[in-house]
Amino acid sequence: MPFDLVANVAVAGVLTGLVYGLMALGLSVIFGVVRVVNFAHGEMMTAAMYAAVVLFTAFGLDPFLAVLPVAAVFFALGYALQAAVINPFITRPEHSQFMLLVAISIILVNGLLMGFGPDAKNVQLDYQLESWALGKLLFDKARVYAALLALAVSAALFAFFRFTLTGKAIRACADNHLGALVVGLRVKHLYSLTFGIGAACVAVAGCMLILLVDVTPVLGPSYTLLAFVIVIVGGLGSMGGALLGGVLIGLSEAMAGLFIAPSAKSMFSFALLILVLLFRPQGLLGRRT
């Protein structure tokens, strides 16, 4: 098989994987702190994709510029959702939390169907069809932009959790819930803040992904599943793991498509998931509990 073919496919896989990683990062952050698994994750991202389409259609706003307003709105909505709906479920059994978030996902899918109809929507920009050439290597412009933004957002998130007081307080809640209460942290507010941050991550990922794929209301569940696969491979609760998981899934799908059969792409991400569950159940960068 020619080297340039393998290299081109690998580049596309890694770039797409970085965007997947950003999407999964939101899920990982929420679970790592709030310990609630967001089963409406893919649906939230689909809603963000529609928000980007609306801003593009109404105001001609490039999804890269739409990132700011969409992320801000999603942060606020995420905060409100956690504060008003999810916080009361924190101490309830896991199956109650599961049902709550599945209900939210169903409401989102049907709301989008009612609002936008079943047809695929997209944005059309010139650079979506352009690529840079480096010798025989081709870099799809939209993918490169999306991947760079995914890296920048991830870096900002790492910095926030590592260097800011609020970030440290959120980590304290994640490490020791009781201890955080004892020292007087406003845990429920911090949970809401975390859910808001997770929702904003998903919003950014949605704005990027609309440059690569068309959106339909029923797209959500497949991305929820993909986000789960990524965070389980990378390590549930680990931010670095989410990015690594995204890249690994993107790359393995691309390589499986190339070397085995394009229709077997998804099969390989699940095979990778099973291997990780068998040999490293906490995920590649996850901590053993």
Next chain:
Amino acid sequence: MQRRSFNKAVAGLAAATALSPLNRAFAQSQKLKVGMLLPLSGYLGFIGQSCKKGSDLAPGVIKEMLGVDVELMYADFETNVDTARTRAERLIQEGANVLVGPFDSGAAVAIAQVAEQRGVPFVINIAAAPQITEQGYKYVFRNFQTAIDIVRNGLDLIGDLFQATNTVPRTAVYMHVNDTFGQAMTKGIGAMLPRATRLPFKILDTIPYDPASKDLTVEVSKAKASNPDFVLLVCRLNDAILLRREMVKQRWNPMGIISPGSPGMYEEQYFKALGKLSEYSISNVPWYNPNAKLTKVVEKAFNKQNPKDKLEFHGLNAGFTFEAILIAADAFKRARSTDPKTLADAIRQTHITDKMMLGGPIKFNAKGQVEGIGSACVQNRNLLPTVVLPTNAATAKPVFPVPDYKKA
């Protein structure tokens, strides 16, 4: 009461009793309820909506033509085979006298089983998998080419295209969707291409892919790497758009993209989504006869219902969907009954010469299949699907290779 009066009264009562079911049946038979099963959402949603444009206009046109009242009962099967099965059941429960649809072969297989079990006639508008009419079904009828016919006609037209443009491509890459339709087409191409003496090109690589795929980077990279002269493509709509975009991103300009008979590249959405990039794509498909008398009638009704749209974009979908309803209405008119068996028998006796689509009269063989439906080579020109072959139906000359062709 005298004996004679009593006898008269009894006879009258008996006659009234005997006739009343007939009266009821007659009253019931004043209207034909057609259960329309279409993929109005999901990845075939655009095509389902396109088919619906043909069914929407059918009651009005048929009332004028045959004086028959048709009531349409729509069911969206969401491009999901299981949903198609349950929606078919529901339409029958709700009183559909005949089922029409569904554009998709997988769904057609499922609906055919329901129709046969429940004994309700099912007229297929578009679905090509040959096995649908090979099961010995008594209630299933198809006014569309089988995959084998589509491939045979499609390959013949590719030969005509090379001859008309004086080109001799030596290699191709074959890309196809891996659904029921794609598999059936692949089987047909595999059987017929080696025997097609006018097509001396070699298939360098065969690349199947998921029609619901959201990314075709790998598939296009593989195809490009095999360095073929042209792309032989069996696609659907969304994947055709993705594939064309990906070809541009990967700076790949082969001699052309030719479909030996699949949807996608002549659909309105293909033009809307791709603009100028949609130009020169070629689809060899069953098509409508723009000069037919019925086409003019349908076109008038179409333009009235869809003032901002053009029949050219929906000719295949709307045309075959309209004809399927016409078949049911024509049978209903002759049968004068909605009894399923009587209606099925009448459909079997169909002989419609005043038709819209290319080919001979609509006449079912013993398997419930219409034979002799014609195909045309349709090339996208000036953002319109344009017939370029056969010459007698063409409105433009074929262009092949495409103007920006570059050997990879």
